Amino acid sequence: MVRPLFATCSALLFSLGALADNWPFMTLQTAPFAPPDVSIEKSGVTDPGYIFIGPRGNQPAGTAALIYDEDGNLVYQGPTEVTANFKVQKLFNEDVITFWAGDMMKLGFGYGTVHILDDTYREIYTVTLKGDFTSPDGASRDSYIDLHESRVTSRNTLLVTAYNVIQHDLSVIGGRPTDHMLDSKFYEIDIATNEVVFEWSTFDHIADIPLEESKQGWGDDVGSQETPYDAYHINSVELFDEGYIISLRHYWSGYYIHNNGTVMWRLGGEPGKGDFELDRNGEFSWQHDIRIYNETQEGFAMTLFNNANTPSSSVAATTGLSFDVDLVNFKAKTTRVLNDTDDVIHSVSQGSYQLLSEHTGHVAMGYGSIAEVKEFDADNNEVLTVKFGEPNAVASYRGYKCQWKATPFWKPAVVVQRTGPSTVVVHMSWNGATEYDNWAVYSSAYSDGSDPKFQALVNRAGFESTIELNGLSGGFLQVIARKGDIPLGSSDVASLEIAPADEPAPTSSAAA
Numbered sequence: 001m002v003r004p005l006f007a008t009c010s011a012l013l014f015s016l017g018a019l020a021d022n023w024p025f026m027t028l029q030t031a032p033f034a035p036p037d038v039s040i041e042k043s044g045v046t047d048p049g050y051i052f053i054g055p056r057g058n059q060p061a062g063t064a065a066l067i068y069d070e071d072g073n074l075v076y077q078g079p080t081e082v083t084a085n086f087k088v089q090k091l092f093n094e095d096v097i098t099f100w101a102g103d104m105m106k107l108g109f110g111y112g113t114v115h116i117l118d119d120t121y122r123e124i125y126t127v128t129l130k131g132d133f134t135s136p137d138g139a140s141r142d143s144y145i146d147l148h149e150s151r152v153t154s155r156n157t158l159l160v161t162a163y164n165v166i167q168h169d170l171s172v173i174g175g176r177p178t179d180h181m182l183d184s185k186f187y188e189i190d191i192a193t194n195e196v197v198f199e200w201s202t203f204d205h206i207a208d209i210p211l212e213e214s215k216q217g218w219g220d221d222v223g224s225q226e227t228p229y230d231a232y233h234i235n236s237v238e239l240f241d242e243g244y245i246i247s248l249r250h251y252w253s254g255y256y257i258h259n260n261g262t263v264m265w266r267l268g269g270e271p272g273k274g275d276f277e278l279d280r281n282g283e284f285s286w287q288h289d290i291r292i293y294n295e296t297q298e299g300f301a302m303t304l305f306n307n308a309n310t311p312s313s314s315v316a317a318t319t320g321l322s323f324d325v326d327l328v329n330f331k332a333k334t335t336r337v338l339n340d341t342d343d344v345i346h347s348v349s350q351g352s353y354q355l356l357s358e359h360t361g362h363v364a365m366g367y368g369s370i371a372e373v374k375e376f377d378a379d380n381n382e383v384l385t386v387k388f389g390e391p392n393a394v395a396s397y398r399g400y401k402c403q404w405k406a407t408p409f410w411k412p413a414v415v416v417q418r419t420g421p422s423t424v425v426v427h428m429s430w431n432g433a434t435e436y437d438n439w440a441v442y443s444s445a446y447s448d449g450s451d452p453k454f455q456a457l458v459n460r461a462g463f464e465s466t467i468e469l470n471g472l473s474g475g476f477l478q479v480i481a482r483k484g485d486i487p488l489g490s491s492d493v494a495s496l497e498i499a500p501a502d503e504p505a506p507t508s509s510a511a512a
């Protein structure tokens with residue numbers, strides 16, 4: 001059988017091409033960061049929350065977990081690393097930050113670790129996966145968790161995906177008996193103990209999920225250990241009934257996997273594929289992020305990010321879809337189609353759909369290979385668009401809007417620059433802090449900051465606040481981040497015995 005040559009495989013999807021990236025980046029005095037200067041368009045009332053992204057790709061800087069507010073101010077930048085699924089989740093009833101960080105393979109998956117931080121940004125759990133895996137480059141890894149899923153469950157476990165290279169006869173799809181392919185696996189891991197409590201392999205169920213039904217194109221350069229055929233491409237896992245719902249992007253389908261391993265049913269995005277009857281509006285392809293709500297014995301609600309595009313061409317608008325799924329008659333009725341008609345997006349890879357609240361009905365979508373996050377209201381109108389890079393040059397695997405309160409365990413940062421014999425400019429910031437709204441600036445004659453003299457009150461101005469002070473020829477300075485008049489954190493004491501700003505090496509306390 002000759003496979004249709006769907007232009008490319010996933011290899012191109014994640015290796016964002018050598019496109020010019022002229023996106024502006026921020027310059028900060030108090031932190032060695034250069035995050036993207038995001039653009040914000042608001043066209044309606046939005047839900048509360050911060051924008052959580054993990055940009056990566058072809059940009060010179062800003063590859064890190066990033067939080068912005070809705071006015072485009074940076075709130076937090078994590079270490080420089082490739083991240084995915086950066087968001088707030090509930091663990092043991094507390095809000096925590098979770099994200100994947102690791103190595104991304106050009107084939108469109110990764111090997112890494114899931115980090116869980118508390119509301120001071122202390123890492124409280126580090127989830128890893130060991131095992132007998134084969135990678136395209138043959139190298140072994142410290143942890144084999146793939147980037148596609150980092151879902152904390154109501155039973156305080158973590159659902160993750162993993163990709164494994166296996167050798168298999170691919171003659172049925174036009175390949176060779178000695179070819180290699182990627183198995184798509186998922187794991188449920190107990191977060192407190194890092195023990196695997198469930199694992200499942202798609203390849204073990206090849207009779208129920210036959211290779212002939214994969215939408216992934218075949219190519220001459222596919223099939224070696226270095227370039228295995230990505231038959232399934234698992235990209236989300238969700239608890240459901242007595243098991244799990246998984247998304248296989250390359251089958252345009254979600255599957256219910258029972259916790260005894262059995263494939264119970266398939267909900268396909270293409271007419272005639274799978275066990276459900278779908279209305280026309282609900283057709284989907286190359287999808288991401290299948291989520292389940294309102295589950296009963298008779299049915300459930302389901303949402304997903306419908307990429308609807310192949311890597312090579314713009315087929316149809318990328319949409320967010322919501323369904324009412326009837327488990328008695330095996331029908332899926334489309335309840336929402338989210339499409340920004342003023343900014344129609346064709347996202348060929350990655351992406352997310354996040355219901356912000358059942359109460360407001362707002363939804364945030366991250367557009368994956370198109371560097372945008374949008375919020376839609378209950379009437380399916382877009383109310384917020386955040387852009388953070390040039391399309392197809394920078395991606396964030398998923399993009400979220402989350403409410404978050406944090407007071408970092410590190411100190412606020414202060415940088416003092418001398419601008420004249422008795423004038424200084426003071427820059428202050430507190431990476432990740434959400435709660436302070438003003439700074440109190442004190443001078444002191446002593447290096448321990450004792451006997452402080454109040455100098456100024458400075459309202460918080462985004463990530464970094466700045467003030468010029470007169471009449472300070474020497475001595476020391478300390479800044480205090482406050483909420484109203486309640487102090488939340490104090491900087492180190494900075495010396496005012498410094499060279500003018502146009503000479504090198506201003507005194508500063510390090511930013512965390």
Ligand SMILES: *[C@@H]1O[C@H](CO)[C@@H](O)[C@H](O)[C@H]1NC(C)=O
Nearest residue numbers: 242258259260261262263264
């Ligand atoms: C798993 O459980 C389901 C639901 O009870 C059942 O239909 C199926 O046959 C079981 N599979 C195995 C392998 O036991």
Ligand SMILES: *[C@@H]1O[C@H](CO)[C@@H](O)[C@H](O)[C@H]1NC(C)=O
Nearest residue numbers: 293294301302322323355358
């Ligand atoms: C869940 O059910 C509630 C109550 O009927 C409804 O308001 C809500 O929209 C449903 N959620 C989804 C995602 O469909």
Ligand SMILES: *[C@@H]1O[C@H](CO)[C@@H](O)[C@H](O)[C@H]1NC(C)=O
Nearest residue numbers: 317319337339340341342344
């Ligand atoms: C999305 O909006 C565009 C522009 O109005 C329209 O052409 C397209 O048909 C819409 N697609 C869907 C699925 O709503």
